[in-house]
Amino acid sequence: MAKHDKDATFVGDSRISAKRIPNIAPSYSEFPGKSEPFWPNFLLKEWMVAAVCLVGYLLLTVSHPSPLTDKANPNDTSFVPLPDWYFLFLYQMLKYPWASGDWVVFGTIIFPGVAFTALVLAPWLDAGKDRRPKKRPVATGIMLLSLIGIFYLTWAANDEHSRLHPSNGGHSAGGATAPAAPAEKADSSFKPDAVWTAQTSCQGCHGVNMEGVAGPNLQKVGSKLDANQIADIIKNGKGGMPPGMFQGSDDDLKKLAEYMASLK
Amino acid sequence: MLQKMYDWVDERLNITPMWRDLADHEVPEHVNPAHHFSAFVYCFGGLTFFITVIQILSGMFLTMYYVPDIINAYESVKYLQNEVAFGVIVRGMHHWGASLVIVMMFLHTLRVFFTGAYKKPRELNWVVGMLIFFVMLGLGFTGYLLPWDNTAYFATKVGLEIANSVPVIGPYAKALLTGGDIVGAQTLSRFFAIHVFFLPGALLGLLGAHFVMIRAQGISGPL
Structure with missing residues (x-):
């Protein structure tokens, strides 16, 4: 048996280390470099x-x-969902034909799975001793290509979203929901009739004073559409506008359409 | 006086080795931006931790007001945002910090990758770091639902649909997260529990392992 120095002492009935280490910082002056x-x-x-x-x-x-949109409403079919920005590249991939439909497993599991497994296993896949990026061109190259892919897909997702749904703002304004400028200049002094102010679901998109928020400005809608066309759009929706948002009887709808057709 | 208190504790608990282990490690020249400005790339790991600490603290304050049920969740966030003193700042820090922590972690991962710092003997620390990355993404995904606004609701719905489309395990994963057939009350409770208890617990354990390993191995040498 090797002889140990005494390495335990007793305080009361408890064993503690016998070696008291002085609390002194060492000097690193003898180390290489600064x-x-x-x-x-x-x-x-x-x-x-x-x-x-x-x-x-x-x-x-x-x-x-930080942005806060309206309270979650599962019946709001007009809302275009978008994941948080750091998931956008995965989300965007699912929109391409080679990673959707019959090939959706490529988008959901195979490509991300292979990429992330390779990333986790990087120390074993890239097992050489060289650490300089230029001395291991395969690892560096794959990583650079992946980065380009991630940046491109993120950009493409945001670009597509802000082109197709300018009302949702995309993430162009740093994620804050900036209302898109209505196509027509809103008249701030415009005061709509009571048949409009009763329709809170319309005001959600077209504004309390019909000035346009997510949907277009309607203050002069009568110059483009007649009452029948307006009633048809209210009933069946148009573009991003979902059908059946109007709440009230057919008679109310007719009154609203006629009122809106009179706005010129 | 302080010295006497320190000695009193040290005599009983022998804290000096622990303290010296935390405080006593040399910082080599090649990682010190004071000597080479380009060494700022070595700051991203520390900044990730710094923002993580802010996330934990701001999150703890948010739970003082947040109510995780579908009737009150949105109202409580709205109240916090508009009525509570500095509520907009606390929520803002948690919201933007969630993005910043991803950015910093991404940059830290790239630094480690391009300096080849994951090579022997640091393979295990790289794997733990990757697990931290996944936990962080999980925290981002679960936290996104909690305000219970339209953005949150529909993004989560889409996310769960994507999970559902994964062969074999997809439907189970979706059922586990949703807690029912629809994204509703159960989903919010589960996301809250995962966001506030399960993932932070896992995160703290993994961070502890990450730091113990970096202290045991030291930082990788200059290129």
Whole structure:
């Protein structure tokens, strides 16, 4: 049996380590390069970097309040869903013919599965000793191509969303929901008739004063459409507008359509 | 006085080795932006942790007002956003922090990848880091539903439909997350529990493992 130094002592009835280590920071002066101790020298610098980031972070928070759309309404068929931006590239892939329909397993599981498995197993797939990116062109190349793909798909998803559904704002304004400018200039002094102000579901998209929010401005809709056409659109929807949003009797609908046709 | 208190505790619990282990590691020149500005790429891991801490703290404050049921969830977020003092700031920090933490983690992952720092002997730490990445994405996905507004509701619905289309395990995964046939009260409760208890628990364990490993192995050398 090797002889150990005594490594336990007793305080009361409890065994504790006999070796008291002095609480002294070592000097790193003999280390190669300009090493410095983590505590407190480097931690102070890290905190300064963190403070700069925190200022930027708070400015973002104050200048862009976090968005909150209307309360979840499962019957709202006009709402175009969009996942959070960091899932967009996965979402966008499902829109291409090679990753949807019969091939949807490629989009949902095979491509992401292969990519993420390869990422997890990177240390074993790229097992050479070289660490410089240029000395391991396969790993570097695949990663760069994946990055280009991710950036492109994210851009394409956002671009497609803001082109097809400008009302939802896309994520172009840093994720905040900015109402798209109505096609026609809204007349702020315009006051609609009571048949309009009773229709809260219409006002959700077309505005309390028909000035247009997500849907178009209707303040002069009578110059383009007659009462029958308007009634038809209200009943059956048009473009992004879902059918059956109108609440009330057929008589009310007729009154509303006639009123709107009179706006010129 | 402080020294005496420290000695009193140290005599009983022998805390010096633990404290020296946390405080005593050299920071080599090649990772120190004070010496080489390009070494700022080594900051992203620390910043990810910094924002994670902010996420935990702001999240704890959010739960003081947030009510995880479908009648009150939206109203409580609206109240928090519009009525509570600094509520808009706390929610804003949690909202933007969720994006920033993904950005920072992405940059940290790229730094580790392009410097080849995942190579022997650090393979396990890379795998743990990847697991942290998945947990973070899970936190993002579950947290997105909690305000219970239209954005949240329909995005989650689509997400669950996509999960459902995965062969074999898809329907089970969807049933587990939804807790019923529709995205409704059960779904919100489950997402809340996952977002606030399950995933943060997993995250803290994984972060602990990540940090113990980096302390045991030290940071990778210069290229």
